[in-house]
Amino acid sequence: MASLKALKIRINSVKSTQKITKAMKMVAAAKLRRAQEAAQAGRPYAERLEAVVASLSRQLAGGATVSPLLSGTGKDQVHLLVVATSERGLAGAFNTNIVRAARRKAEELEAQGKTVRFYLAGKKGRVLRRFYPNAIAADHELGGHKTLGFQQAREVADDLLARYAAGEFDVAHLFYAKFVSALVQLPVGQQIIPVAVSDSKADVPSTSATSAGAVVEYEPDEEGILADLLPRNVAIQVFRAMLENAASEQGSRMNAMDNATRNAGDMINRLSIQYNRTRQAAITTELVEIISGAEAL
Amino acid sequence: MLHFELVTPEKLVRSEDVYMVVVPGTEGDFGVLEGHAPLMSTVRDGALSVYRTEGATPETIAIQGGFAEVNAKGLTVLAERAA
16 A cells, blocks of 8 residues: 555645646636637638639639639649647647548548648647658648737748649648537538639628629739639638637647546545545554553553 | 728728728729729739718728728728738
8 A cells, every 4th residue: 555655745746737737727718718709800801702712713613714723733643631730739639630630531532542741730730740751741830929820821821832833732631620619629621722612602692792693893804813812712711720720729728628627636536535544544553553562561 | 881891811900881992903093982883803012091081081001912892782801911
């Protein structure tokens, strides 16, 4: 049986761990609120842009002059998986889930005989190196910025576009965790290059002028506008993924730390009982010794 | 009144009713009043002038990289940066 002193040390150690997890939980809760607000603030822009790009590209579909960002390179061989993860760990299964989604996609693509490359945005995606040591195209650290700016998404997007222009890949998918609620984060994969245009009319709200039936003037022209908007759209998709990720990360961490705090509490209870029993046993033994000593006299 | 919205990826900067907005389009500046014909235009880096009322001194907002859309609901400017 563990000695009294060892138990005491153990209890104290668990107590200080509990203090840390409790503090982390509260910090995550505070950050979650901010991240959630940021994600919401970014929504109008993304929705607007998406609606415009969708309506324009449907009009121009099949045209010869459309940008390769819309029509693709004509090949479907090299797939780039952009894996957006967090910069820090201790967030439960948050990063693991994103990475797992990306790996599942990679296996699926490889089974079809495609070449898969990875683009890591965020430090915690590096575990992929272990599984695909030769397929990492780039490792982009997001840095320890306090708040995510559009600038960071821009950097990633510009890099992606340059690689696309250089013919390094044919299709790009983006993996991140969608923020559903503080308790639920859903890892999702989404094709960003070439733009996946949904054919259904239902998901395009009638915000865009084209649906009003009115004749819309274009300056310079449809192709020109689309050529300008498509690269921007990539940046926005990346930015949106980052914002969703930031909110999901904090939500996930809050949960993980809440569980950790509770577990530490249970452990302290268990250890205290054990400590008290051991102490009682020691006292009983001492008493028995004294009594039997007295009787012997 | 013209409903005017200025949106950046980070937030909705403006959403208000104004008299007129002059937008620096790629092919030249254009002013948007209420009832403007539907229009889509790319925007060059420059300054938006917002006239709250007729004849008022315009308020200028510098914008970078963007796109403007006029429809029945009003004018929406999507800019990458606005200050």
